[in-house]
Amino acid sequence: NKNVNNDYIVKGNDEFRGKKAAIAAALQKDIDEEDTNIEENEVEHDVGDDGLMLPLYPRSRLKRWQPVPPVKPQGESPGEMGKAVNIPIEQEKLMLDKFQENQFNLLASDMISLNRSLTDVRFEKCKEKQYPELLPTTSVVIVFHNEAWTTLIRTIWSTINRSPRPLLKEIILVDDASEKEHLGKKLEDYIKTLSVPTRLFRTENRSGLIRARLLGAKHVKGDVITFLDAHCECTEGWLEPLLARIVKDRSTVVCPIIDVISDTTFEYIQASDMTWGGFNWKLNFRWYRVPEREMARRGGDRTAPLRTPTMAGGLFAIDKDYFYKIGSYDEGMDIWGGENLEMSFRVWQCGGRLEIVPCSHVGHVFRDKSPYSFPGGVQNVVLHNAARVAEVWMDEWGQFYYAMNPGALNVPVGDVTERKALRDRLKCKSFRWYLENIYPESQMPLDYYYLGEIRNAETSNCLDTLGGKAGQALGMGYCHGMGGNQVFAYTKRKQIMSDDNCLDAAHPRGPIKLIRCHGMRGNQEWTYDTKTRTIKHTNTGMCLDKPESTDVWKPLLRACDRSRGQQWLMQVDFKW
Numbered sequence: 059n060k061n062v063n064n065d066y067i068v069k070g071n072d073e074f075r076g077k078k079a080a081i082a083a084a085l086q087k088d089i090d091e092e093d094t095n096i097e098e099n100e101v102e103h104d105v106g107d108d109g110l111m112l113p114l115y116p117r118s119r120l121k122r123w124q125p126v127p128p129v130k131p132q133g134e135s136p137g138e139m140g141k142a143v144n145i146p147i148e149q150e151k152l153m154l155d156k157f158q159e160n161q162f163n164l165l166a167s168d169m170i171s172l173n174r175s176l177t178d179v180r181f182e183k184c185k186e187k188q189y190p191e192l193l194p195t196t197s198v199v200i201v202f203h204n205e206a207w208t209t210l211i212r213t214i215w216s217t218i219n220r221s222p223r224p225l226l227k228e229i230i231l232v233d234d235a236s237e238k239e240h241l242g243k244k245l246e247d248y249i250k251t252l253s254v255p256t257r258l259f260r261t262e263n264r265s266g267l268i269r270a271r272l273l274g275a276k277h278v279k280g281d282v283i284t285f286l287d288a289h290c291e292c293t294e295g296w297l298e299p300l301l302a303r304i305v306k307d308r309s310t311v312v313c314p315i316i317d318v319i320s321d322t323t324f325e326y327i328q329a330s331d332m333t334w335g336g337f338n339w340k341l342n343f344r345w346y347r348v349p350e351r352e353m354a355r356r357g358g359d360r361t362a363p364l365r366t367p368t369m370a371g372g373l374f375a376i377d378k379d380y381f382y383k384i385g386s387y388d389e390g391m392d393i394w395g396g397e398n399l400e401m402s403f404r405v406w407q408c409g410g411r412l413e414i415v416p417c418s419h420v421g422h423v424f425r426d427k428s429p430y431s432f433p434g435g436v437q438n439v440v441l442h443n444a445a446r447v448a449e450v451w452m453d454e455w456g457q458f459y460y461a462m463n464p465g466a467l468n469v470p471v472g473d474v475t476e477r478k479a480l481r482d483r484l485k486c487k488s489f490r491w492y493l494e495n496i497y498p499e500s501q502m503p504l505d506y507y508y509l510g511e512i513r514n515a516e517t518s519n520c521l522d523t524l525g526g527k528a529g530q531a532l533g534m535g536y537c538h539g540m541g542g543n544q545v546f547a548y549t550k551r552k553q554i555m556s557d558d559n560c561l562d563a564a565h566p567r568g569p570i571k572l573i574r575c576h577g578m579r580g581n582q583e584w585t586y587d588t589k590t591r592t593i594k595h596t597n598t599g600m601c602l603d604k605p606e607s608t609d610v611w612k613p614l615l616r617a618c619d620r621s622r623g624q625q626w627l628m629q630v631d632f633k634w
């Protein structure tokens with residue numbers, strides 16, 4: 059059965075979950091559409107002392123280029139200008155059948171021109187920007203396993219059609235042991251007809267996207283490697299702003315804004331420029347709203363490059379020498395997942411920088427599920443990869459990952475000595491440095507006293523989020539010792555946190571809710587007394603108490619009375 063359901067691989071948070079994520083983000087776009095036309099800012103060179111690790115490109119390696127004229131609409135063909143394709147009702151059955159194979163609407167994709175036109179989604183100011191006359195060349199590397207024909211070929215054509223020819227050295231395809239007829243000889247023949255040199259490499263065995271990309275990277279002749287997923291569409295002017303950043307500082311890793319190509323209609327939907335990449339305690343990549351701090355650093359200019367704590371992983375450009383200098387990828391990672399956080403942490407901690415360049419837009423087909431198999435099992439693969447990230451890069455904050463996924467302790471992480479040696483060799487900074495300087499808004503608290511379950515002395519039950527989202531009430535349950543919903547951090551800021559959320563009480567008699575942590579104390583401040591074992595809510599002066607009766611599993615606030623029901627155990631490793 060190839061249709062592995064990996065729903066649980068959450069790629070967004072409540073508002074920003076995978077595809078819906080980016081769509082929500084797209085809609086939210088209008089909030090402050092007003093462009094704050096501040097002068098071309100001077101944010102360009104002011105990062106760290108050791109940011110620049112490589113010499114500038116010699117002039118002889120750079121190419122003169124011209125912007126590419128827009129791709130014209132192909133008459134009445136469906137989906138032109140990025141519009142949605144609607145399938146006639148009589149073909150609905152066929153559409154649903156075909157959906158299964160790739161987890162997107164293949165029937166729609168097959169109806170759309172391989173050269174379809176798109177609207178120019180850029181800010182006006184982006185169109186007026188002057189990029190350097192001379193830019194480095196790039197090889198575009200696309201890896202795939204069992205990709206559909208039309209999405210793959212449209213990715214290739216959109217790259218060819220919208221990249222200044224002198225800058226596009228070649229396209230490198232890596233077939234990761236696909237089993238589809240059309241990816242065999244048919245593909246080999248097809249790429250010979252293309253106007254841009256296109257080479258195809260195949261992994262011997264299913265390798266996963268990380269090792270497949272490493273194989274592709276090995277053959278790159280351009281100065282910059284640009285990775286794309288195999289179901290993307292590049293838009294007008296996507297490439298120049300990426301290369302322009304790299305030519306300035308070769309230790310800059312750049313991502314476009316990843317717009318949404320609808321998995322159901324193939325509509326091209328613009329994503330928000332106000333989101334950046336983060337991650338949660340489970341080490342899922344998530345989109346979050348760009349904080350004011352970063353907006354201010356950019357002088358309010360929404361066209362200026364955005365420093366992002368992490369990247370989604372599929373679409374980015376990196377100087378080739380820098381790619382290797384900084385440790386390419388962790389070869390010990392399988393199939394899918396984790397490599398994006400690994401590279402993000404590594405780049406920041408080891409002196410580079412990671413940016414989203416808002417003048418560059420590339421569409422990507424976001425799916426709800428993975429269409430392909432995960433040899434070894436989805437859980438194992440994803441837990442294994444993430445554990446390697448935690449082991450090598452996250453120092454004590456790796457604990458958050460293991461606390462949330464105790465199952466990961468039973469999955470072998472494999473040998474990480476080489477990756478740790480890399481970290482030493484490059485003299486990379488600590489995860490604390492990263493949290494303090496790059497991602498102070500992170501869900502991972504910088505300083506905390508305790509991480510683990512919180513057990514009631516009378517009932518022996520544990521606080522439990524019950525998987526509740528922000529806004530829902532805190533619950534309790536039998537202590538299961540399996541982490542996850544029963545893991546809380548008691549922080550130096552006196553918060554009781556579970557991932558994104560904090561225990562929050564607005565009224566002395568009201569429920570205790572899980573609310574997005576705001577870090578401003580207020581209703582989220584609690585004092586734990588290790589002697590009396592009470593958890594006292596500062597604003598109300600009340601104590602956290604066990605639920606009223608055994609059929610209501612909701613803890614409450616009550617006047618402090620020294621009863622057993624108000625005693626809470628945070629035993630293991632509590633450190634003031």
Ligand code: LR7
Nearest residue numbers: 201202203234266267287288370371372373393394395422
């Ligand atoms: O075993 C495999 N071998 C492969 O060659 C598994 C996958 N692949 C190929 C696959 O055909 C595709 O072209 O690798 C590419 C990425 O796989 P997807 O499309 O299934 O991944 P995704 O889009 O769901 O996931 C995102 O996170 C991944 C984590 O490992 C990768 O970094 C993907 O590149 C990345 N995609 C994006 O960043 C696009 C935006 C999505 C978001 C958020």
Ligand code: MN
Nearest residue numbers: 287372422423
């Ligand atoms: Mn993808």
